[in-house]
Amino acid sequence: MNHQQGNVSEAVRALQAQFGARVSVLPDICAAHGRDLSLHPGMPPDAVAFPESTEEVAQIARLCSAHHTPMIPFGAGTSLEGHVAAVRGGVSVDLSGMNKVLEVGQQDLDCLVEAGVTRQQLNADLRDTGLFFPVDPGADASFGGMCATGASGTNAVRYGTMRENVLGLTVVLPSGEIIETGGRARKSSAGYDLTRLFIGSEGTLGFITKVRLRLTGIPESISAGLCAFDDMEGAVNAVILTIQMGLPVARIELLDEKAVRGCNAYSHLDMEEKPTLFLEFHGSPQSVKEQAERFGEISLEHGGGAFEWATREEERNRLWTARHNAFYAGLNMRPGSKALTTDVCVPISRLADCILETKADIGDSALIAPLVGHVGDGNFHLVFLIDPDSAEEEREANRLNDRLVLRALAMGGTCTGEHGVGLGKKALLAQEHGSALGLMRTLKHAIDPQDLMNPGKILP
Amino acid sequence: MNHQQGNVSEAVRALQAQFGARVSVLPDICAAHGRDLSLHPGMPPDAVAFPESTEEVAQIARLCSAHHTPMIPFGAGTSLEGHVAAVRGGVSVDLSGMNKVLEVGQQDLDCLVEAGVTRQQLNADLRDTGLFFPVDPGADASFGGMCATGASGTNAVRYGTMRENVLGLTVVLPSGEIIETGGRARKSSAGYDLTRLFIGSEGTLGFITKVRLRLTGIPESISAGLCAFDDMEGAVNAVILTIQMGLPVARIELLDEKAVRGCNAYSHLDMEEKPTLFLEFHGSPQSVKEQAERFGEISLEHGGGAFEWATREEERNRLWTARHNAFYAGLNMRPGSKALTTDVCVPISRLADCILETKADIGDSALIAPLVGHVGDGNFHLVFLIDPDSAEEEREANRLNDRLVLRALAMGGTCTGEHGVGLGKKALLAQEHGSALGLMRTLKHAIDPQDLMNPGKILP
Numbered sequence: 001m002n003h004q005q006g007n008v009s010e011a012v013r014a015l016q017a018q019f020g021a022r023v024s025v026l027p028d029i030c031a032a033h034g035r036d037l038s039l040h041p042g043m044p045p046d047a048v049a050f051p052e053s054t055e056e057v058a059q060i061a062r063l064c065s066a067h068h069t070p071m072i073p074f075g076a077g078t079s080l081e082g083h084v085a086a087v088r089g090g091v092s093v094d095l096s097g098m099n100k101v102l103e104v105g106q107q108d109l110d111c112l113v114e115a116g117v118t119r120q121q122l123n124a125d126l127r128d129t130g131l132f133f134p135v136d137p138g139a140d141a142s143f144g145g146m147c148a149t150g151a152s153g154t155n156a157v158r159y160g161t162m163r164e165n166v167l168g169l170t171v172v173l174p175s176g177e178i179i180e181t182g183g184r185a186r187k188s189s190a191g192y193d194l195t196r197l198f199i200g201s202e203g204t205l206g207f208i209t210k211v212r213l214r215l216t217g218i219p220e221s222i223s224a225g226l227c228a229f230d231d232m233e234g235a236v237n238a239v240i241l242t243i244q245m246g247l248p249v250a251r252i253e254l255l256d257e258k259a260v261r262g263c264n265a266y267s268h269l270d271m272e273e274k275p276t277l278f279l280e281f282h283g284s285p286q287s288v289k290e291q292a293e294r295f296g297e298i299s300l301e302h303g304g305g306a307f308e309w310a311t312r313e314e315e316r317n318r319l320w321t322a323r324h325n326a327f328y329a330g331l332n333m334r335p336g337s338k339a340l341t342t343d344v345c346v347p348i349s350r351l352a353d354c355i356l357e358t359k360a361d362i363g364d365s366a367l368i369a370p371l372v373g374h375v376g377d378g379n380f381h382l383v384f385l386i387d388p389d390s391a392e393e394e395r396e397a398n399r400l401n402d403r404l405v406l407r408a409l410a411m412g413g414t415c416t417g418e419h420g421v422g423l424g425k426k427a428l429l430a431q432e433h434g435s436a437l438g439l440m441r442t443l444k445h446a447i448d449p450q451d452l453m454n455p456g457k458i459l460p
Numbered sequence: 461m462n463h464q465q466g467n468v469s470e471a472v473r474a475l476q477a478q479f480g481a482r483v484s485v486l487p488d489i490c491a492a493h494g495r496d497l498s499l500h501p502g503m504p505p506d507a508v509a510f511p512e513s514t515e516e517v518a519q520i521a522r523l524c525s526a527h528h529t530p531m532i533p534f535g536a537g538t539s540l541e542g543h544v545a546a547v548r549g550g551v552s553v554d555l556s557g558m559n560k561v562l563e564v565g566q567q568d569l570d571c572l573v574e575a576g577v578t579r580q581q582l583n584a585d586l587r588d589t590g591l592f593f594p595v596d597p598g599a600d601a602s603f604g605g606m607c608a609t610g611a612s613g614t615n616a617v618r619y620g621t622m623r624e625n626v627l628g629l630t631v632v633l634p635s636g637e638i639i640e641t642g643g644r645a646r647k648s649s650a651g652y653d654l655t656r657l658f659i660g661s662e663g664t665l666g667f668i669t670k671v672r673l674r675l676t677g678i679p680e681s682i683s684a685g686l687c688a689f690d691d692m693e694g695a696v697n698a699v700i701l702t703i704q705m706g707l708p709v710a711r712i713e714l715l716d717e718k719a720v721r722g723c724n725a726y727s728h729l730d731m732e733e734k735p736t737l738f739l740e741f742h743g744s745p746q747s748v749k750e751q752a753e754r755f756g757e758i759s760l761e762h763g764g765g766a767f768e769w770a771t772r773e774e775e776r777n778r779l780w781t782a783r784h785n786a787f788y789a790g791l792n793m794r795p796g797s798k799a800l801t802t803d804v805c806v807p808i809s810r811l812a813d814c815i816l817e818t819k820a821d822i823g824d825s826a827l828i829a830p831l832v833g834h835v836g837d838g839n840f841h842l843v844f845l846i847d848p849d850s851a852e853e854e855r856e857a858n859r860l861n862d863r864l865v866l867r868a869l870a871m872g873g874t875c876t877g878e879h880g881v882g883l884g885k886k887a888l889l890a891q892e893h894g895s896a897l898g899l900m901r902t903l904k905h906a907i908d909p910q911d912l913m914n915p916g917k918i919l920p
Contacts, residue, residue, distance in 0.1 A: 107809035108807040108808055150647075163647075179896045179898075183874055184806075184872035186837045186839075187610075187623075187839065187877050188610075189609055189880040190874045190875050190880075190885070191660070191889050191893055191919075192660065192661060192665075192900045192903055192904075196656035200649050200652065217706035244567060283747075290744055345645040347565065347568040347645060348569075349567035377646045414645040416649045416650050418649050420649040425650070429650055432651075435640050436651070440651055443907075446902050
């Protein structure tokens with residue numbers, strides 16, 4: 001990459017001249033924009049800009065480019081691999097003020113949102129339409145961020161990830177050029193698929209400023225519930241069979257006994273402290289009933305207990321809130337701890353092996369690390385709870401994390417199913433995609449020849 | 461682009477030295493590799509190479525690059541926009557000999573195939589596994605070609621297009637470098653999405669030599685049938701409501717009265733000559749029954765007649781064979797004619813407007829052009845039947861085609877839902893993606909700086 005000497009202070013002065021108080025250099029503001037929810041050390045930018053339109057983002061990009069100054073897109077700050085750290089300083093561009101739902105195409109099941117709109121905001125906005133946006137990574141992330149990391153989450157087993165649910169994007173390239181990708185048609189073979197080039201690009205190729213999303217009709221019938229298993233092997237094998245049989249579960253989430261204990265304490269529940277599946281079925285009343293019955297048969301074969309239903313909406317919400325809070329429930333299990341969170345994804349046939357070997361590995365160490373996962377996709381997380389003052393615990397968590405990823409790769413899996421590479425998995429990306437890294441670098445260099453867009457991320 | 465002076469004859473001599481009889485310069489062989497199923501004039505390459513492995517494709521790419529000689533990937537030759545025409549001569553690389561199914565992951569519902577494997581070959585191969593590959597463009601295309609055009613077809617409304625059903629690729633870059641993209645995990649956020657960059661790239665960025673596909677369990681129950689409507693508006697509105705209600709139809713295909721007439725004659729059927737929907741439902745016996753009942757209610761509201769069922773497998777096959785042969789049935793309606801086939805895709809809410817305006821436009825002309833479509837996605841085709849000796853008829857078909865595409869674009873649609881851009885829609889791509897063409901060119905130039913990979917396609 002061509003690291004020309006930047007002049008950040010000139011860029012900041014020029015931005016302040018143009019945007020006034022909407023460019024901040026206050027240390028608190030800068031610090032808050034240089035860190036995410038992970039353990040990665042915060043690296044504050046030199047300034048934070050708060051644009052209100054695509055055109056303003058383009059102006060910022062032009063100014064930063066002219067002054068060889070790094071630019072880091074910032075959404076809700078909920079990423080988990082140090083994505084927003086200003087590794088080489090520069091300007092954080094906070095898109096949270098671009099938070100308008102611009103269009104809802106009720107007849108076409110689509111909508112157009114600005115990048116700062118969050119998942120929960122959109123779904124609240126859609127309340128009266130009978131539609132929802134299904135991708136649900138847990139955190140109330142912004143759509144720009146969800147695109148940038150290729151987010152997915154609990155519903156992906158049924159509805160797909162961001163890759164399958166974004167129809168098009170408005171993107172500001174590092175040069176300040178504004179482009180539109182994709183469109184409103186459900187499918188297209190018109191030219192290169194630029195939409196998916198930016199999904200998962202983690203802010204390294206341009207700013208996503210608007211997103212056109214596919215929406216889904218709220219299913220006529222939804223039922224959810226819990227099923228505890230005698231052992232982990234039984235729980236995972238029940239998942240594997242469910243997927244292999246093509247049962248269209250909407251959600252199938254695993255919590256190990258430690259994660260259950262944490263959720264019980266944090267969310268005031270009284271689940272049995274056993275490996276537990278949280279499930280949700282969507283469809284017509286008849287099809288939901290049929291799915292639940294079939295799952296019941298599978299579960300029985302694998303040591304699953306009685307299904308505990310949550311049919312009312314409040315009960316369901318309580319259940320999924322508890323699941324989404326598993327991260328905080330983990331932290332709460334060891335007061336004062338910080339969490340190192342990781343995620344891998346493996347082919348479904350290897351899921352039991354991968355989880356059992358990983359749990360044995362953690363069992364051999366002194367660390368506590370609850371396991372939760374979107375297991376219908378073969379995707380799971382560990383939350384290592386470590387003493388923030390103990391370099392040794394952090395080293396140990398990193399050692400176990402590396403072993404987990406190498407195990408997943410050896411099984412044909414990926415180093416990250418949904419969190420992205422960021423700072424944390426650059427070396428592991430090289431292990432996974434050695435032959436393709438050269439082409440990734442070629443693309444990065446072609447689009448961002450000065451290496452100004454979120455530098456230092458993804459590519460080792 | 462940097463059009464260096466090529467030396468094709470030297471490249472061909474070097475290839476013959478290396479591959480012997482597996483490099484042909486016979487005029488018939490060359491001519492057959494320079495044309496597809498469309499009306500686009502054939503442009504024969506200077507030679508055709510028949511590699512048998514990824515490594516051999518890489519050798520060919522290295523030799524052609526060294527001699528600045530164009531390379532054109534060739535699969536089954538079933539494309540429809542002149543994709544294989546050797547616009548600047550060079551070497552056609554016929555991958556049909558690379559036709560092995562390398563792995564079937566029955567537990568993981570995936571497989572790995574060489575690029576020359578065809579859709580029907582794979583599904584025959586999977587016969588005893590209970591699995592199938594759902595994307596079905598009609599033609600018995602090769603998987604390399606289906607990836608390269610971003611193919612879809614009748615099942616896409618339920619199972620998605622190639623974009624959603626390819627897990628990873630082996631690609632030979634123009635330089636001869638071999639890379640692997642994607643992997644076996646169901647989802648990944650590990651780096652740029654190179655897989656989808658090559659899907660839809662129409663041979664302009666590299667050779668696809670292996671494809672890892674998602675497979676689907678054969679549904680427990682399948683039922684299919686026909687429903688004739690009093691008028692086109694009713695038929696299309698029934699489709700729109702079906703999609704808006706989220707009914708998970710597996711196929712919902714429209715034939716206008718002309719296409720029905722053609723199919724009756726060609727496939728010896730006796731359907732009523734009315735706008736007709738061909739439908740298929742997949743699921744459990746109960747869910748299939750429920751879907752059919754719901755569709756029946758929708759259809760009744762929109763002037764649909766009684767549903768004619770084809771429950772036995774032979775009847776179903778007969779029905780879908782007739783649908784797939786609609787192209788030939790069209791040609792058969794006007795003996796001696798050639799077909800100019802086009803495809804557009806619009807947001808579902810505009811489908812009735814687009815089809816009705818298009819049919820009025822054709823009605824005002826002297827041409828015959830049956831209309832068929834994968835209408836669940838908002839995608840439809842016209843097959844203009846023209847006298848091969850009449851330049852005037854070809855001009856008229858092109859005029860109507862341009863009007864159709866501009867109409868679709870004005871409705872928020874795309875110039876091609878599945879056929880790709882090739883030679884035929886380059887100017888229209890500029891109309892659709894004006895702002896993004898610069899970035900498409902940047903990518904092309906970065907990956908293929910000598911402009912040797914299938915030159916003259918996609919980019920205007």
